Amino acid sequence: MSYLYKDGAFQSDKWLTIDGDQPVPEGEDVIVSLTLFEEHQHALLTRNSGRLGVHLEAAEQLDAIVPHLDKFDVVSLDFPTFADGRAFSKARWLRDQHGYAGEVRAVGDVRIDQVSHMKRCGIDALLVTHQQTIDSLTDIKDPGLQLYYQPSAIDGETKAGGRAWARRA
Amino acid sequence: MYRYDEFDREFVTSRVAQFRDQVERRVSGELSEDNFKPIRLQNGVYLQLHAYMLRVAIPYGTLNSRQMRMLAHIARTYDRDYGHFTTRQNIQFNWPKLTDIPDILEDLASVEMHAIQTSGNCIRNVTADHFAGASSDEIADPRPYAEILRQWSSNHPEFAFLPRKFKIAVIGAPHDRAAMQFHDIGLEMRRNAAGNLGVAVYIGGGLGRTPMVGKLVNDFVAEEDLLSYVEAILRVYNMNGRRDNKYKARIKILVHETGLDELKQSIDAEFERIRDGVLKLPDADVRSIEAYFAAPKFELLSDRSSLLEAAKADDKSFTRWVDRNVSAHKQSGYGIVTVALKSTGEAPGDASASQMDVLARLGEQYSFDELRISHEQNVILPHVRLDDLKAVYDDLVANGMAAPNAGLITDIIACPGLDYCALATARSIPVAQEIGERFADLDRQNEIGDLKLKISGCINACGHHHVGHIGILGVDRRGEELYQVTLGGSGDEHAAIGEIVGRGFSKDEISGAVETIVDTYLAKRLADDESFLDAYRRIGAAPFKEALYGPVAA
Numbered sequence A: 001m002s003y004l005y006k007d008g009a010f011q012s013d014k015w016l017t018i019d020g021d022q023p024v025p026e027g028e029d030v031i032v033s034l035t036l037f038e039e040h041q042h043a044l045l046t047r048n049s050g051r052l053g054v055h056l057e058a059a060e061q062l063d064a065i066v067p068h069l070d071k072f073d074v075v076s077l078d079f080p081t082f083a084d085g086r087a088f089s090k091a092r093w094l095r096d097q098h099g100y101a102g103e104v105r106a107v108g109d110v111r112i113d114q115v116s117h118m119k120r121c122g123i124d125a126l127l128v129t130h131q132q133t134i135d136s137l138t139d140i141k142d143p144g145l146q147l148y149y150q151p152s153a154i155d156g157e158t159k160a161g162g163r164a165w166a167r168r169a
Numbered sequence B: 001m002y003r004y005d006e007f008d009r010e011f012v013t014s015r016v017a018q019f020r021d022q023v024e025r026r027v028s029g030e031l032s033e034d035n036f037k038p039i040r041l042q043n044g045v046y047l048q049l050h051a052y053m054l055r056v057a058i059p060y061g062t063l064n065s066r067q068m069r070m071l072a073h074i075a076r077t078y079d080r081d082y083g084h085f086t087t088r089q090n091i092q093f094n095w096p097k098l099t100d101i102p103d104i105l106e107d108l109a110s111v112e113m114h115a116i117q118t119s120g121n122c123i124r125n126v127t128a129d130h131f132a133g134a135s136s137d138e139i140a141d142p143r144p145y146a147e148i149l150r151q152w153s154s155n156h157p158e159f160a161f162l163p164r165k166f167k168i169a170v171i172g173a174p175h176d177r178a179a180m181q182f183h184d185i186g187l188e189m190r191r192n193a194a195g196n197l198g199v200a201v202y203i204g205g206g207l208g209r210t211p212m213v214g215k216l217v218n219d220f221v222a223e224e225d226l227l228s229y230v231e232a233i234l235r236v237y238n239m240n241g242r243r244d245n246k247y248k249a250r251i252k253i254l255v256h257e258t259g260l261d262e263l264k265q266s267i268d269a270e271f272e273r274i275r276d277g278v279l280k281l282p283d284a285d286v287r288s289i290e291a292y293f294a295a296p297k298f299e300l301l302s303d304r305s306s307l308l309e310a311a312k313a314d315d316k317s318f319t320r321w322v323d324r325n326v327s328a329h330k331q332s333g334y335g336i337v338t339v340a341l342k343s344t345g346e347a348p349g350d351a352s353a354s355q356m357d358v359l360a361r362l363g364e365q366y367s368f369d370e371l372r373i374s375h376e377q378n379v380i381l382p383h384v385r386l387d388d389l390k391a392v393y394d395d396l397v398a399n400g401m402a403a404p405n406a407g408l409i410t411d412i413i414a415c416p417g418l419d420y421c422a423l424a425t426a427r428s429i430p431v432a433q434e435i436g437e438r439f440a441d442l443d444r445q446n447e448i449g450d451l452k453l454k455i456s457g458c459i460n461a462c463g464h465h466h467v468g469h470i471g472i473l474g475v476d477r478r479g480e481e482l483y484q485v486t487l488g489g490s491g492d493e494h495a496a497i498g499e500i501v502g503r504g505f506s507k508d509e510i511s512g513a514v515e516t517i518v519d520t521y522l523a524k525r526l527a528d529d530e531s532f533l534d535a536y537r538r539i540g541a542a543p544f545k546e547a548l549y550g551p552v553a554a
């Protein structure tokens, strides 16, 4: 079971993830796979009700969704393993290059030790399965540092350390 | 040299606290080894054959005496009284207890050192020319850029989980002493036609299983764009580098498979997008980092030292040491001293705690409190008055560190190999020792002249064998150690990868094979000053093959 963490708290996830060839119910908020989106683009973009999100596997590129970013309320990025860092750059691109303002969520092997990095790359929602991570987030025990040597994709960090590239949370 | 300010200090101490917590969670079982692994790696902690190993960064190889003494203290207190200087300007401690490591890191933090990102698939310790700020051929000191890159890459949120490790080297002189073209990114400082500083950028160099010489991707990136350009390369790599096979995950494979032109297009596009953004370096900020590396207060001295001349006149060993181990300094009346950690019978790069203390004292007394670690695993006293050379030499002799062999055949680079390394397929230290003994005669070494011999205990090539004039790679063939020889490699500005000469040699044969190679060179060279590498480039591999394996059937 996984839980949605956003805006500093766990909350119920209103989004329905459509696996494989399931029907897409009218009126529901759904996150579809990139394949499903590409196959049924027109139908999905012209649905009458219900919001739309898209999920990218780690190996899938942003290119296909970039022209439609304004149609997505959620972009969900897969972290298949702790060591696979591709989605960090994708989140960064969504925010910096494309000015994407919707939700960017991390899905998969989401662990407390990466949460700070995720946030700083512009990820603002986590779908967490890992129990210790759930505990740490509940206790607000984020082991991330508060001082940074590089600007990030998020607001709210201030310049620090007397040089252009340093920041404080 | 660079000094931490409040910000840096707080960063490093909170990082130590963070790791202490993580170690506690590992010890309590909350973190499994699997989940702890990427965390410990980013803090320089490896699990080796016998124990944990801690790798401490010596950023761009520069340290002061206080820091050197702390390394001695750590060796004494938490290890078996010695440390091992690596080919990447790091020092490794081979026997710390995991539960001691947070304390070690705290000790290090107290002297402005750390072990951050000395391992793991992230941007590693940034290296630089070990003669930076001292050598006579320098355009500019590369360390300010290296320091800026060190800061920017520290705990970078986007690049902490790259496809594979990522190494950056910076040089500031046309002569490459840092094997810059064998790094994922190599930066060579240059001035453009207008006289402004910037860097030429090479990407995709590396050793290991698939050695490649770095390719020039941009011949001038302006100083203000340094971070933007490097970030653009990293982003393209992070998204596109292969993750399906760890042996194909380095950026060199991406360059090779994608093609330099196409990759350059992606890098340039990303660079254009971000170059006017937050990473643009303000001139004032670069200058203030640069100020930390201002030259020490040199005395105005003549470039001839009568004290030195007199000492040389009546001490042949001293003369020999000066000729090999002292290099030209940009300031007249000064020299750069290389202390070779390669005395006969010793493991290359190993230094005992008491040797470190001696080096610290010499740095303090004779070199403006500065020391360097070279990628050739030697220690450098960068700013020594020519008048003081004899005193320094005598001190080194008294402490067994006066090997007059810098750049000679016994100044061997060797990785830890099977004696310490979990990945090794063969021993390398005993081979280095054997060759060291075979060529111990100094007259003979000097007759042979410049010759870089490098040994790796497995295909990962930590001993840089591909760029040895003579390279030795230990492999395992059906349970037996076998040594493969390459010739003609070079890690300097005329970068080249050595070619395999033929079938490998057993442990009993290998030092004899090296001798045969050397004898062949001596017989074939045109004059005393035609170096091994020059001769090899002129005559090719054939005469060496014939000497080693007998005449080839036509």
Ligand code: SF4
Pocket (backbone or CB within 6 Å): B415, B416, B417, B418, B421, B422, B423, B424, B425, B456, B457, B458, B459, B460, B461, B462, B463
């Ligand atoms: S070359 Fe191989 S044996 Fe030597 S240190 Fe590297 S990994 Fe270990």
